[in-house]
Amino acid sequence: MSAPFVEIPEKEFVLPGTRTCAGCGLTLAYRYILKALGPDTIVTLPACCLTILHGIYPKTPIAINAVNNTFASTAASAAGLVAGLKALGKDKDFTVMAMAGDGGTFDMGIQALSGAAERQTDFIYVCYDNEAYMNTGVQRSSATPLGALTTTTPFLPKQQPKKDFLTIMEAHSPSYMATCCSAYPRDIYAKFRKAKEKKGTRFIHLAVPCPPGWGFPTSQTVRVGRLAVETGMVVLFEIDEGEFKLTGKSLTMARSGRKKPVVEYLKLQNRFAKMTDEQVEALQREVDSRWEKYLERSEP
Ligand SMILES: Cc1ncc(C[n+]2csc(CCOP(=O)(O)OP(=O)(O)O)c2C)c(N)n1
Numbered sequence: 613m614s615a616p617f618v619e620i621p622e623k624e625f626v627l628p629g630t631r632t633c634a635g636c637g638l639t640l641a642y643r644y645i646l647k648a649l650g651p652d653t654i655v656t657l658p659a660c661c662l663t664i665l666h667g668i669y670p671k672t673p674i675a676i677n678a679v680n681n682t683f684a685s686t687a688a689s690a691a692g693l694v695a696g697l698k699a700l701g702k703d704k705d706f707t708v709m710a711m712a713g714d715g716g717t718f719d720m721g722i723q724a725l726s727g728a729a730e731r732q733t734d735f736i737y738v739c740y741d742n743e744a745y746m747n748t749g750v751q752r753s754s755a756t757p758l759g760a761l762t763t764t765t766p767f768l769p770k771q772q773p774k775k776d777f778l779t780i781m782e783a784h785s786p787s788y789m790a791t792c793c794s795a796y797p798r799d800i801y802a803k804f805r806k807a808k809e810k811k812g813t814r815f816i817h818l819a820v821p822c823p824p825g826w827g828f829p830t831s832q833t834v835r836v837g838r839l840a841v842e843t844g845m846v847v848l849f850e851i852d853e854g855e856f857k858l859t860g861k862s863l864t865m866a867r868s869g870r871k872k873p874v875v876e877y878l879k880l881q882n883r884f885a886k887m888t889d890e891q892v893e894a895l896q897r898e899v900d901s902r903w904e905k906y907l908e909r910s911e912p
């Protein structure tokens with residue numbers, strides 16, 4: 613799939629009046645996710661910035677049905693919704709989506725997600741990744757990259773690399789798996805349309821820049837997201853019934869052989885202000901080695 617030009621419906625499901633921060637990458641992406649999935653979608657979500665976007669009961673700017681669950685049970689809650697819809701004979705009428713942050717997925721939700729994916733439960737699981745526990749004040753998660761400052765790594769930046777969660781999920785053989793980034797809304801829309809048509813467990817990783825947590829101006833969300841992809845920090849791909857393909861900007865980069873150095877991405881964000889030269893080099897090596905592996909798997 614190479615950056616398809618698709619018509620995006622005008623109907624909005626994220627209405628004005630949200631409580632998320634200015635420049636929030638999650639809010640930007642959610643608009644396109646819901647346009648792709650449509651009104652007959654039920655989302656189940658744990659505490660996270662998405663809960664803030666959904667608002668405080670009884671008011672919400674989000675025009676689809678939602679269930680709030682606890683951290684460890686997002687995928688279990690989705691499995692319950694799927695079973696309930698089946699019992700009512702309505703499973704073909706609704707799309708069930710579980711959506712959680714990186715803390716709620718890489719760390720706290722992994723057990724229920726692994727179980728549901730192994731059973732091939734019929735739902736879409738989305739991990740939106742802002743690379744820390746943002747909702748509670750930017751604590752480190754296992755998705756936080758090497759060298760990032762957070763409020764729990766305030767003086768010495770994080771010393772461990774980001775957990776390779778994509779490999780963990782691929783090992784579950786989901787019927788469809790994709791990565792996307794809020795800076796590329798058409799790519800998001802196309803991948804969620806595709807995921808909606810599939811059966812079984814579908815897993816989507818969504819990279820979402822976060823101005824207050826990453827330390828960049830609210831006007832730069834799209835620029836930071838694009839640089840994440842252009843430097844190979846985030847790689848856009850899909851695995852459809854086991855077949856791997858680079859997509860969108862990552863496919864263009866693979867064909868042109870052009871990839872920017874990670875420092876261009878790092879220098880825009882205060883969270884990387886204390887990285888040593890050695891850490892920048894280590895991160896560049898990590899990104900290059902992962903990129904080479906993706907190129908080997910990709911079409912020539
Ligand atoms: C079991 C449990 N532990 C901690 C919390 C407090 N809490 C609420 S939101 C949140 C952060 C979640 O981080 P993430 O999943 O990455 O989503 P983000 O806030 O970054 O959008 C935490 C720790 C909670 N609600 N429940």
Ligand code: SF4
Pocket residue numbers: 632633634635636637638639661664742746747821822823824825
């Ligand atoms: S903290 Fe980050 S992810 Fe959360 S609402 Fe603000 S910009 Fe969005």
Ligand SMILES: [Mg+2]
Pocket residue numbers: 713714715740741742743744745746
């Ligand atoms: Mg997070």
